[in-house]
Amino acid sequence: MPNPAKASGSSGRRAQAARNDSAIVDAARAVFLDDPKAPVSAVASRAGVGISALYRRYGGKEDLLRQVCHDGLRRYLTEAQESLAEEDGWQAFTSFLRRLVDADLHSLTVHLAGSFAPTPEMAADAARASELAALVTRRAHESGRLRADFAAADIVLILEGCAAVRFPDPERARLLRRRYLALQLDGLDTAGPAADGPELPGRPASEEELSRRWRS
Amino acid sequence: MPNPAKASGSSGRRAQAARNDSAIVDAARAVFLDDPKAPVSAVASRAGVGISALYRRYGGKEDLLRQVCHDGLRRYLTEAQESLAEEDGWQAFTSFLRRLVDADLHSLTVHLAGSFAPTPEMAADAARASELAALVTRRAHESGRLRADFAAADIVLILEGCAAVRFPDPERARLLRRRYLALQLDGLDTAGPAADGPELPGRPASEEELSRRWRS
DNA sequence: ATATCAGTGGAACGAAGCATTCCGTTCCAC
DNA sequence: GTGGAACGGAATGCTTCGTTCCACTGATAT
Numbered sequence: 371m372p373n374p375a376k377a378s379g380s381s382g383r384r385a386q387a388a389r390n391d392s393a394i395v396d397a398a399r400a401v402f403l404d405d406p407k408a409p410v411s412a413v414a415s416r417a418g419v420g421i422s423a424l425y426r427r428y429g430g431k432e433d434l435l436r437q438v439c440h441d442g443l444r445r446y447l448t449e450a451q452e453s454l455a456e457e458d459g460w461q462a463f464t465s466f467l468r469r470l471v472d473a474d475l476h477s478l479t480v481h482l483a484g485s486f487a488p489t490p491e492m493a494a495d496a497a498r499a500s501e502l503a504a505l506v507t508r509r510a511h512e513s514g515r516l517r518a519d520f521a522a523a524d525i526v527l528i529l530e531g532c533a534a535v536r537f538p539d540p541e542r543a544r545l546l547r548r549r550y551l552a553l554q555l556d557g558l559d560t561a562g563p564a565a566d567g568p569e570l571p572g573r574p575a576s577e578e579e580l581s582r583r584w585r586s
Numbered sequence: 587m588p589n590p591a592k593a594s595g596s597s598g599r600r601a602q603a604a605r606n607d608s609a610i611v612d613a614a615r616a617v618f619l620d621d622p623k624a625p626v627s628a629v630a631s632r633a634g635v636g637i638s639a640l641y642r643r644y645g646g647k648e649d650l651l652r653q654v655c656h657d658g659l660r661r662y663l664t665e666a667q668e669s670l671a672e673e674d675g676w677q678a679f680t681s682f683l684r685r686l687v688d689a690d691l692h693s694l695t696v697h698l699a700g701s702f703a704p705t706p707e708m709a710a711d712a713a714r715a716s717e718l719a720a721l722v723t724r725r726a727h728e729s730g731r732l733r734a735d736f737a738a739a740d741i742v743l744i745l746e747g748c749a750a751v752r753f754p755d756p757e758r759a760r761l762l763r764r765r766y767l768a769l770q771l772d773g774l775d776t777a778g779p780a781a782d783g784p785e786l787p788g789r790p791a792s793e794e795e796l797s798r799r800w801r802s
Numbered sequence: 803a804t805a806t807c808a809g810t811g812g813a814a815c816g817a818a819g820c821a822t823t824c825c826g827t828t829c830c831a832c
Numbered sequence: 833g834t835g836g837a838a839c840g841g842a843a844t845g846c847t848t849c850g851t852t853c854c855a856c857t858g859a860t861a862t
């Protein structure tokens with residue numbers, strides 16, 4: 371019987387297996403974030419392991435997808451709860467959206483759903499996520515800063531829109547998504563808060579960045 | 587030699603061929619709008635014709651894609667020009683965006699690009715499209731109603747975001763995209779124009795509409 | 803009247819991509 | 833030293849899809 375105590379170092383078969391555990395989920399998250407239909411082999415090669423290392427851990431592609439998506443959903447819940455810790459309702463609302471957009475949690479959950487059979491636990495977590503979104507929205511409304519005709523269901527539109535901003539460089543993508551989110555929060559019309567509010571973060575996409583996307 | 591004069595009616599081989607011409611491009615537009623990677627057979631069956639009717643007209647899938655995309659690009663140009671007929675720069679700007687979003691021209695152009703080799707003429711039209719977008723933006727800035735830190739390149743973000751709003755029912759999708767666009771134009775903060783501006787059009791997506799998307 | 807052939811539907815073919823399995827190898831744990 | 837957990841990656845079988853091919857139809861020209 372293997373003795374875990376002797377394998378706590380950074381070398382050894384057991385340690386490599388542990389490292390592979392996280393390397394595989396990390397790779398899966400990155401790969402499926404980029405393309406929900408990516409082949410399993412892409413995950414393996416990105417993780418720097420063979421295919422068997424992956425199939426030893428998961429019953430199949432669906433298992434892996436489910437894992438990645440459920441991780442994302444759990445992260446969604448914790449981010450939502452943390453944002454609710456904000457005193458001000460409007461601050462909680464903006465913080466909520468910024469957290470979700472920064473971590474690309476919409477891509478990690480909604481865009482992956484449908485490619486696997488959800489577990490009952492996932493369904494429960496998804497319902498909980500809906501409740502939290504409604505709660506954040508209610509508090510924002512109560513603060514008086516959120517326009518009255520904005521509904522909790524509209525959050526999905528915003529998240530979907532931000533998730534649609536895709537760039538080869540993840541860092542650039544995140545910055546542009548922040549810019550886009552800020553645009554939506556502030557409004558475009560100078561008769562609005564833009565007149566004396568903060569400027570948009572980051573720079574607009576350059577002509578070159580934009581045109582490169584016509585090739586890939 | 588065939589006599590066209592005798593085939594001007596709504597029946598006859600020649601007339602059916604003419605009807606198929608448009609049936610095929612119409613089907614291609616609808617199908618590829620929904621899924622840029624859809625199989626050629628899906629286009630044929632949606633058009634209600636066999637595969638050969640399609641291959642008689644186009645050298646291959648790439649030709650068809652190119653045609654649909656170039657049509658979209660030309661439509662983009664005419665819509666842009668028509669919106670520029672507006673007197674007010676801000677009106678021209680909003681009208682420009684509403685037209686593009688209504689016709690889903692972003693999906694029809696950018697989302698299809700990359701799946702075929704563009705013709706020189708297309709490249710020229712694309713450049714012209716960029717110029718027009720820059721012009722619309724400049725006029726909006728001159729009108730004073732567009733926030734100063736908004737750049738022409740940001741238009742793509744908005745279009746991308748609206749195009750990402752997808753629903754099984756095209757009519758519902760268009761309405762929600764309008765709602766989303768209005769949201770961006772008006773801004774969310776009640777300290778902004780939302781305080782006394784018009785309400786958002788349409789209803790928010792219902793819980794049921796939203797959750798249905800988790801299955802497909 | 804009838805020969806012709808543009809136009810067509812759809813089966814058939816072959817290539818490509820992919821999930822999954824299998825097998826030989828490595829090297830830690832005992 | 834040895835058993836076996838863990839691994840890499842080739843092999844397999846299946847699905848999907850673009851394209852070709854062929855038999856058929858019926859309008860047209862003579």
